Amino acid sequence: MLETIIDFSRYSSVKIGAPLKVSVLESDDEISQEHQIIGLANNLLIAPSVKNLALLGKNYDYICDQGEWVEVGGAANASKIFNYFRANDLEGLEFLGQLPGTLGALVKMNAGMKEFEIKNVLESACINNQWLEKEALGLGYRSSGFSGVVLRARFKKTHGFREGVLKACQSMRKSHPKLPNFGSCFKNPPNDYAGRLLEGVGLRGYCLKRVGFAKEHANFLVNLGGAEFEEALDLIELAKARVLQEYGIHLEEEVKILR
Numbered sequence: 001m002l003e004t005i006i007d008f009s010r011y012s013s014v015k016i017g018a019p020l021k022v023s024v025l026e027s028d029d030e031i032s033q034e035h036q037i038i039g040l041a042n043n044l045l046i047a048p049s050v051k052n053l054a055l056l057g058k059n060y061d062y063i064c065d066q067g068e069w070v071e072v073g074g075a076a077n078a079s080k081i082f083n084y085f086r087a088n089d090l091e092g093l094e095f096l097g098q099l100p101g102t103l104g105a106l107v108k109m110n111a112g113m114k115e116f117e118i119k120n121v122l123e124s125a126c127i128n129n130q131w132l133e134k135e136a137l138g139l140g141y142r143s144s145g146f147s148g149v150v151l152r153a154r155f156k157k158t159h160g161f162r163e164g165v166l167k168a169c170q171s172m173r174k175s176h177p178k179l180p181n182f183g184s185c186f187k188n189p190p191n192d193y194a195g196r197l198l199e200g201v202g203l204r205g206y207c208l209k210r211v212g213f214a215k216e217h218a219n220f221l222v223n224l225g226g227a228e229f230e231e232a233l234d235l236i237e238l239a240k241a242r243v244l245q246e247y248g249i250h251l252e253e254e255v256k257i258l259r
Contacts, residue, residue, distance in 0.1 A: 001030050002057070012041035013100060015180040015223050016232055018048040026057040028129045031149050036258055039102040040077065043109065043182045045236075047229050047259035056104065060151065069123050069154040074104035078111075091158050092121035094165040098173045100183075104150035109254075110139040113169050125153040142187050142254050177214035179222035185236065186219055186251045194251060195219035201242040208235045221255070233257070 002024040008017020022038065025031060035054040038044060046053075060075035063084045070090070072081055081103065082096035095116040096106070105111070107125050110118050119139040124131055128148040138145020176183075186194035195218045198204065204218035210227035212235070214220040221235060240251045 001025065006038075006053075008041060008046050012044060012046065012182070013180060014045065014182045014221070014227075014232070016227050016229060017041075017046045018229075020046070020048070020050065020053055023052075023054040024057045025054050026059045028151060031128055031151070033128070033148065035149060037104055037149055038258075039075075039105040040100060042100040043105065043255055045182065045229065045232055045255050045257045047257075050258045053258070056102070056149075056151070066154070069156055071152055071154050072103045074102065074149070074151045074153075076103045077101065078103075078106060081106075086161050089159050089161050091160045091162050091165075092155070093118075094162050095169045097166055098169045103153060107137075107139075107150045107153050108144055109142050109256075110144055111142070113172055116165060116169065121155045121158075123154045123156050126151045175217050177216045177220050177222050179214065179224065181214065181220045181222045182255045184219050184254045185213075185221040186239070187254045189249050189251065192249070193219075197243045197247055197249060197251070198239055201239075201246050203239055203242065208238065211235050213239070 004022055004024055005019050006022045007019040009015055034052045036052050038053055038055050056075035060073040062073040063076055064071045078096040078099050078101050081093060085093045095113040098113065099111055101111060106118055112118060119134060122134050124133050125137060127146055127150060188194050198213060198218035203213045205215040206213050207224060209231045210224045211231045212222055212224055214222045221232060236253065243249055243251050
């Protein structure tokens with residue numbers, strides 16, 4: 001098994017982290033339950049002491065037409081998947097043109113924008129070398145009910161790429177900040193919006209040391225320059241405490257914290 005060193009202050013989308021050892025997995029028999037898969041580290045906050053990090057190698061970076069469905073490897077990135085679906089006039093994943101991440105992470109968190117999400121198109125996924133139908137994965141709002149590594153997945157083929165959906169998703173992205181971030185920091189609670197709650201407790205544009213919540217959108221934690229893990233964690237905990245005190249609502253992180 002190949003190992004490499006990744007500097008997460010450069011690699012992750014939020015540009016927070018330390019140089020850490022990462023295993024590169026190229027075959028199914030190298031996968032274990034202990035591995036914490038990082039993908040492209042777009043929605044991760046990674047502690048400097050974390051162990052058992054891994055990513056899927058080039059053998060998992062593929063897209064294959066299998067007749068009734070399209071099979072996608074766990075390391076294929078969102079842009080590659082989006083371009084394939086668009087080039088082949090397939091509908092359902094238009095929103096991937098505006099999202100980062102690899103297939104594994106997209107399935108694991110049921111990624112999406114508004115009502116457009118992975119589970120609408122997913123047929124099945126191979127988890128730790130076992131194929132499971134969509135219904136067995138427990139996919140919900142930015143969540144799933146399975147443990148293990150997504151090695152590959154199959155999507156249904158429906159012709160008719162929707163340019164209107166793509167434009168709607170592009171419009172949603174206009175409010176996103178330019179500073180390093182990991183996308184939405186918190187999940188929206190039922191019948192409300194995390195951004196509204198954070199703004200309501202004075203956190204839009206708020207800074208704590210070298211991190212802050214963006215002026216453009218309160219639910220985006222941004223790295224102001226050279227931020228470290230504990231600074232981001234402190235701001236997340238501060239936000240949860242303020243919202244709980246003011247509204248009685250427990251915010252749940254959308255960002256995955258590895259420690």
